[in-house]
Amino acid sequence: MTLNRRNLLRWTGVLAPLAGGIEQLEAAERRKDQPRNIIWMVTDGMSPGVLPLTEQFSRIARGKGSVWYALGQRPETRHALMDMSSLESMVTDSSSASSSWGSGSRILNGWVNMLPDGTALTPIGVLARDTKKRVGLVTTTTVSHATPAGFAAVSKRRDDEAGIAAQYLNVCDVVLGGGTPFFDPGVRADHRDLLADYRKAGFQVALSRDELLAARDGRLLGLFSKSHLPYTIDVRNDKALTAAIPALAEMTQAALDRLASSPQGFLLQIEGGRVDHAAHNNDAAALLWEMLAFDDALAAVLRFCEKHPDTLLVITTDHGNANPGLNGTGTEYGDSNPSFQRLLQARCSYTALTPMLGSRAEYSMSGAGGEDTHSQVAANRIREAVRTAFSLDLSAAEIDAMRKIAAQGHGVSLSRQLDKIVGILGQAVGNHTGIGWTGTSHTSDFTMLLALGPGSGRFHGFMKNTDAFPILCELMDIRHRNPSMSPERLKDFPKAAAANRPQIHWA
């Protein structure tokens, strides 16, 4: 309001002689608005319908609502919706999405902070480091995966995780997640001992949950899995995994403990990366347990923000995925609540269930009619696997659809997206839980964004993904702006757009 009035007076010329004073006033206001620390939290692949499901799931699984929902109710919390389109598509992948925040430019899906003509963009993590802020990346995926990479790396291929892992060495102070092979001289194509290089650069290296919890102050690299960290639902139902794998909240706390002492503050990205993977798999229970793990991490961050009010917190997602929702079922929709409750019965992810189903070869001998012995054996196997995993009794029709998709690999669902094992399993289980899905891939939905703390007022209403970068730069006193490319200009680089085409899916 004050600014508006001041602008109005400037237009009328009344305050023209005082213009210098006004600029000083504005500069002072800007400084007051400048956070010392910035925490950017991402649930990867969270469709708009997931947040209400998480709130309801939190109430039945934990007996209390979610931290996210409570935060959204606070009057000082800012809300925005973001258009996350990439340079080439209304539907983005995670590397293009994170790069759009990290560089301010829309790029091709599958690339990291690089324009189609090969122009390297400077990511926000590098710029933050140059202002003496410490930089942290925490994720439940491999540390070199698309979303963390978008803040701290540059690459023509997001799949070059070995190259991306090496780039963090000169940018980050805290790196926590999965992906040990990308640091291993025995696996890396260049045979570089990246772990040794991180140690030489002053990083402590933690390779288990115990080592993470015992780590001293200072730079920290934590790798807790060869690939992504296992799903929370699989960790919580396995004592060995519970002991070995840190929760996202524990990694978050470890990162905050180290970064808090940074003299010039820090930039920290925290990703709940497996929300996306569960959505690709149409696996509602795995997805909601990942959301609760993210919510626990959010609670840890909010405790930090209370002690350090000079911290800007942004919570968002990079794109929708498969758009799950609870369908109304039964008379007056009276079956919806008990159906949703059945998600609590799940004891493992679809990923953990799949080996219980056996290989396609084991199904290939079953006949089309389902009456022969091979078909009966296959049907029993499916029935028992789903009963063990989810305490659900599939109907004969659901088991038959599963048997056919297991044998054929396709040709069971009219939806091309859902015509695969996880799509059919998602529909079969969805008949009992009420959860339906639109597909198995990313979607073009606007994403939700919440912001809290100094600078949060810059995030409001409808925004473009590229709006975030200049805001973050201003809040950190960074003048650098990256070049961008228009979609029209992209036509001049057909080879670049086609380079990653053979790989159909990026998570």
Ligand SMILES: [Zn+2]
């Ligand atoms: Zn994905």
